[in-house]
Amino acid sequence: MNKKTLCVEDLRKRILSQDIAPGSDLDEVSLSQRYGISRTPLREILHRLAGDGYVRLEENRGAKVVSMDLSVMRVFFQTAPLVYSSVARQAAENRTGRQLDDLKETQAAFTIAAKARETEQAALLNHRFHEIIGEMAQNPYLFASLKRMLIDHTRLSQTFFRPHSEADVGRVSKAIDQHDAMISAIEAREPSLAIDLTLQHWDLSRDQIENYVRPDPLPLDVISMKDHKNAV
Incomplete structure (x- = not known):
């Protein structure tokens, strides 16, 4: 694997895991120093990542990792179940045997990582x-939407694959079963069953993912402005 390919793959991984x-x-x-490549091929890499939805290029301001602000997240939560269910239906209709083998191999590796609580690896394998499944659908329009959506989903899923309670562990175990x-x-x-299972799978992780963008509640001892009108 050459330096440019290594750079692309590593930057994708670092963005998805939120290392960046x-x-x-x-x-x-x-970045040029880190990956041992000159500025010209690096710019080609950044343009490629921008085309894939990982990076945003701004004139005279360079490159930025795509944000996950509230407006983006609102569209994400509205769109995800529509894209996932459409992809699942067409995957069930169009999949090949080779793709099915690849899916099973990925699931086996995902199961090991998820049970071992290897957060980053589990998220990347998910x-x-x-x-x-998107490749199985054989729909270039859906696949483009899925790939962009998966960037944010994978970044958000870090919290899902980092369980803090027995209930969280149970949800991860259920996600493994749902994949199977x-x-x-x-x-x-x-296709109908694939859609139903996919929507159940989305519902399982949705609340945990929403916790990532939902602010923590204020502590109970915060001064109430209603009761303490003269507080400054």
Whole structure:
């Protein structure tokens, strides 16, 4: 693998795992030094990442990792179930045997990582799991939308794959089981069942993902402006 390919793959991984935070500036000098490539091929890489939805290029301001502000998240939560369900239906109708084998292999690796609480690896393998289903659909329009959506979903899913309670652990275990059921439905070419399982899978993670963008409640001892009108 050459330096440019390594740079692309590593930057994708770092963005998806939030090693590079949403909205961060990407300094060309630092990146050139880190990956041992000159500015010209680096700019080609940044343009490629921008085309894939990982990076935003701003005139005279360089490159930034795509943000996850409230307006973006609102559209994400509205769009995700529509895209996932459409992809699942067409995957069940159009999948190939080779793709099914790839999906099962990815699921096996995902199961190991999720059970071991390897947050980053589980999130990246979950990303690949849903990407393969997108490839199965054989719909370039849907696949483009899915790939862009998966960037944010994978970044948000860091919280889902970092369980803090027994209930959280149970949700991760259920997600593994749902993946297995989705594979079975796709293998059996049952699009209606694939859609139903996919929407259940989305519902399972949605609340946890929403916690990422929902602010923590204020502490109970915060001064009430209503009761303390003269407070400054």
